[in-house]
Amino acid sequence: MPEMNNTSGQYRGKGGLPKVVVIGAGFAGLWLTKKLSGKPLEVVLVDKTNYHTFLPLLYQAAAAEVEPESIAYPIRSIIRKMPNVRFIMADIKEINYEERLVIANDITIDYDFLVIAIGSATQFFDTPGTEEYAFQLKNLEHAIMLRSQILRCFEKAMVEKNDDARRKYLTFTVIGGGATGVEFAGALAELIYGPLKKDFPSIDFQEVKIYLIEAASGVLLTYPNHLREYTVNSLRQMGVNVILETFVTHITVETVHLKDKGVIPTETVVWTAGVRGAPIAEKWGLPITRSGRIEVLQTLQLEKYSEIYVIGDLAAVMANDNKHHLPMLAPVATQQGSWAATNILRQINKKPPLPFKYLDKGTMVTIGRKKAIAMVGKRTFNGFIAWVMWLFIHLYNLIGFKNRLMVLVNWANDYIFYEKSIRLILPYKRSSIIKKQLLEQLLKEEKK
Ligand SMILES: Cc1cc2nc3c(=O)[nH]c(=O)nc-3n(C[C@H](O)[C@H](O)[C@H](O)COP(=O)(O)OP(=O)(O)OC[C@H]3O[C@@H](n4cnc5c(N)ncnc54)[C@H](O)[C@@H]3O)c2cc1C
Secondary structure, eight states: BBBBOOOSSSOGGGOOOOOOEEEEESSSHHHHHHHHHTTEEEEEEEEESSSEOOGHHHHHTTTTTSSSSGGEEHHHHHHHTTTTEEEOOOOOEETTTTTTTEEEOOEEEOEEEHHHHHHEEEOOOOOHHHHHBBBSSSSHHHHHHHHHHHHHHHHHHHOOOOOHHHHTTTEEEEEEOSSHHHHHHHHHHHIIIIIIHHHHSSSOOGGOOOEEESSSSSSTTTTHHHHHHHHHHHHHHTEEEEEEEEEEEEEEESEEETTTTEEEEOOOOEEEEEEEOOOOGGGGOOOBOTOOOOOOOSSSSSSSTTTTTOOOEEEBBTTTSSBBOOOOOOOHHHHHHHHHHHHHHHHHHTTTOOOOOOOOOEEEEEEEEEEEEEEEEEEEEHHHHHHHHHHHHHHSSSSSHHHHHHHHHHHHHHHHHHHOOOOOOOOOOOHHHHHHHHHHHHHHHHHH
8 A cells, every 4th residue: 555646746745845765774864864854855764673773883782792772772762853754664675666666565655755775784705604604793683693692602612511512612703804803803802701701610711712714814904004913913912813815615504614724613603704785775676786786876866766866885886086986884874864865955956966075084993992993084093092082983973872871881891890791692593594403413313
């Protein structure tokens, strides 16, 4: 049933106002919505979840450092004071460009302007076994699952008498030396060699192994050499085995296979080696790049449909130097959100949309307690200063006072007492993995 179906050529919003439908309440969609709040148009914000996730702290939720709820914020609370904005929770499956409709299982919504801001997904590069067996770190559910897996492995290891099986539980392999891989490996080392060492006194921590595997000759390739070396040295001091120039050929439910470098038996593999545009966009018949992003004009519009904007991780937008696409980063998404909002208002006022220009305010990566790196223009920082900068910027950008307070309390608890307060193992579904595990077990038993 169409929510509204007026194809008369008039604007379709309430009282004949232009109606803007925004798919995705991530950084891009939310910043666009904020900018259109109070303007003479109707905004319908659609997301498949009812909360906005602050993804830069996701790895901390996975490493039991912050509570998952403290990095998520209900969308309805965010829009409460925006009279011209409505929220609909729906998983959009199709777009009808001719009739100007977006379609979910149980609702169809018409639009005058459409903004597609559905973000990105893990890129597995067709590496066999990864999609089935590796943990990902792209949404809150992934983080809760990974946290439960880590804690479950320690509980299992404590009672496991077989040496090989126990070491497998105590081996954690992170694949991909980008920002997420580095941040998670560091946080994992702090969790394991901090509170878990106190919680499991009977476990021999010499048996614990944390690997960070990267195919390139260094981690964090977009940073200068000295910061990359600082990162690798810091991780090694923290107990992470950083293995560079090593290609993962495939993984199974209990092993990681390295090209010419043997096999790592492990129960926990975290794949952070790639990111691509959200796969559903491929089904929407739009021009897609090799990295699964949608090609857009510099104005952030689609070439074929001037009423449709694509922003955030999903959009392949040229950087100011016109040589490469902008990276998938939160500031790129928020700036594109604000820019697309301005362009929509310009279109309504019969003015031409303007080409997007990205203002790079710098990038940073945290490695662990008092250890981070930052690059602001040509200036670089590392160690304590970069770490303090990182703490302030992330706290400042979190949505909601209560969330900031919760994160601050968790960080203080961690900093002062070397404690992580959230160590619950919640039930988690790895149905495909569990199914395969059972199948492999059955096959093994049959062979015997
Ligand atoms: C673990 C991790 C750490 C990161 N750390 C940093 C960092 O330190 N600094 C930084 O700048 N960037 C970081 N990023 C990247 C940053 O989070 C992204 O660039 C940013 O979130 C992109 O914003 P977006 O709005 O395009 O997508 P997202 O924020 O991913 O939002 C997409 C939204 O679309 C919704 N959606 C998806 N499909 C549908 C559908 N079919 N129907 C309805 N809704 C849908 C989703 O539920 C989601 O709410 C990190 C990302 C991750 C995963």
